[in-house]
Amino acid sequence: MTEPAPVLASGVDNERLNAQLRFLLEADKLKRVLRQNLLVDGSRRENSAEHSWHLALSARTFAEYAPEGTDIDRVTEMLVIHDIVEIDAGDTFLFDQVDAETQDERERERAAADRLFPLLPEDQAAHARELWNEFEARRTPEARFARAVDRLAPILANWHNEGGAWVRFGVTRAQVTEKVKLIAEGSEALGAYAGALIDDADRRGYFRGA
Amino acid sequence: MTEPAPVLASGVDNERLNAQLRFLLEADKLKRVLRQNLLVDGSRRENSAEHSWHLALSARTFAEYAPEGTDIDRVTEMLVIHDIVEIDAGDTFLFDQVDAETQDERERERAAADRLFPLLPEDQAAHARELWNEFEARRTPEARFARAVDRLAPILANWHNEGGAWVRFGVTRAQVTEKVKLIAEGSEALGAYAGALIDDADRRGYFRGA
Numbered sequence: 001m002t003e004p005a006p007v008l009a010s011g012v013d014n015e016r017l018n019a020q021l022r023f024l025l026e027a028d029k030l031k032r033v034l035r036q037n038l039l040v041d042g043s044r045r046e047n048s049a050e051h052s053w054h055l056a057l058s059a060r061t062f063a064e065y066a067p068e069g070t071d072i073d074r075v076t077e078m079l080v081i082h083d084i085v086e087i088d089a090g091d092t093f094l095f096d097q098v099d100a101e102t103q104d105e106r107e108r109e110r111a112a113a114d115r116l117f118p119l120l121p122e123d124q125a126a127h128a129r130e131l132w133n134e135f136e137a138r139r140t141p142e143a144r145f146a147r148a149v150d151r152l153a154p155i156l157a158n159w160h161n162e163g164g165a166w167v168r169f170g171v172t173r174a175q176v177t178e179k180v181k182l183i184a185e186g187s188e189a190l191g192a193y194a195g196a197l198i199d200d201a202d203r204r205g206y207f208r209g210a
Numbered sequence: 211m212t213e214p215a216p217v218l219a220s221g222v223d224n225e226r227l228n229a230q231l232r233f234l235l236e237a238d239k240l241k242r243v244l245r246q247n248l249l250v251d252g253s254r255r256e257n258s259a260e261h262s263w264h265l266a267l268s269a270r271t272f273a274e275y276a277p278e279g280t281d282i283d284r285v286t287e288m289l290v291i292h293d294i295v296e297i298d299a300g301d302t303f304l305f306d307q308v309d310a311e312t313q314d315e316r317e318r319e320r321a322a323a324d325r326l327f328p329l330l331p332e333d334q335a336a337h338a339r340e341l342w343n344e345f346e347a348r349r350t351p352e353a354r355f356a357r358a359v360d361r362l363a364p365i366l367a368n369w370h371n372e373g374g375a376w377v378r379f380g381v382t383r384a385q386v387t388e389k390v391k392l393i394a395e396g397s398e399a400l401g402a403y404a405g406a407l408i409d410d411a412d413r414r415g416y417f418r419g420a
Contacts, residue, residue, distance in 0.1 A: 009406040012275075012399045020271050025370060027267055028250035031260045040238035050241045053263035056290050057237055061230050061334065065222075073283035076290070080266050124271065160235060189222045196219035 023119040048083045055079040065189040066145040088112035148186025163206030173207040233329040258293045265289040275399040276355040298322035358396025373416030383417040
């Protein structure tokens with residue numbers, strides 16, 4: 001592979017541009033990170049890059065269900081960068097552990113953020129880190145809405161795929177319901193909708209008996 | 211597959227929400243549209259959904275190279291939706307034809323836009339169509355910058371992949387140079403950078419002799 005360093009264009013800050021380029025080339029690796037969820041048509045596992053695209057599209061499509069005053073552009077930006085840490089940390093399947101957000105996962109993701117964002121020029125690295133921290137902390141309406149959209153996506157896909165990953169991994173209704181709280185925190189309407197999907201999925205027998 | 215119609219949540223306009231959902235489920239098919247370009251690591255062909263994600267990230271990373279006053283949020287939104295028409299129309303490889311934007315391709319894409327965007331509620335369909343028309347027409351700074359970022363991406367990838375699709379398809383320097391004009395129209399700095407990449411690629415022998 002050709003390394004980005006040697007190309008010099010006139011009239012631009014080449015050091016800055018090469019740093020941005022290195023970040024973008026590195027970010028490309030997110031296309032190789034596989035999630036447990038399948039595509040909507042069930043044909044293969046989804047990767048985190050295409051997942052991030054679908055979330056950005058979903059956030060804009062569902063914008064009206066965010067609390068009034070939520071900055072959807074910031075939500076979109078957050079969703080575009082939020083999964084980049086998975087390049088180093090991998091995707092954690094929501095039902096792999098009793099407590100999905102274990103200390104270990106958090107530490108791996110923080111180490112990934114420490115390595116990946118500083119590939120960017122300093123001001124942009126700080127901005128990306130701020131967005132990622134905001135997403136993780138879930139204290140702003142933007143972060144809560146972004147998390148809600150992120151959490152709703154696999155529920156939609158599994159429901160649409162006759163149970164999908166729920167069936168494959170023997171997930172119970174209680175496990176899914178626990179995860180839905182976070183959707184309602186970001187959007188009342190999407191929380192209600194997720195609840196209705198789970199009721200329907202339960203009627204269809206997609207969950208493992210308790 | 212479970213059809214979205216029957217689920218009814220309380221407190222939301224279910225007809226509207228179901229239309230949005232149908233659009234998002236349909237949009238998921240963009241993950242199955244393959245481009246001729248490879249991932250940066252050369253491991254496989256890129257799909258249009260993960261490509262759209264990388265473009266949104268690139269637009270934000272390269273924002274400073276857009277003409278002053280360019281609305282990068284609108285650029286991002288445009289890049290998130292611009293390839294959706296490929297679900298019906300397929301991806302057209304830039305060097306497949308003498309004139310890449312043939313009448314036939316335009317008609318297929320227009321027909322795709324006519325089918326896909328109206329899956330959304332009327333107001334959102336009109337907005338998506340407006341964004342797509344703007345991207346295609348290349349008259350606003352936002353559209354021109356979005357197109358520049360879109361056009362730069364395969365140049366970066368091919369240059370990084372020791373010629374990539376240029377080598378595989380026997381592309382000449384003149385063919386690539388022709389495509390670069392559009393980058394300079396959207397961003398002087400990115401145009402200069404693309405020119406430098408092509409000079410370098412030429413020195414490395416990545417182009418077919420004229």
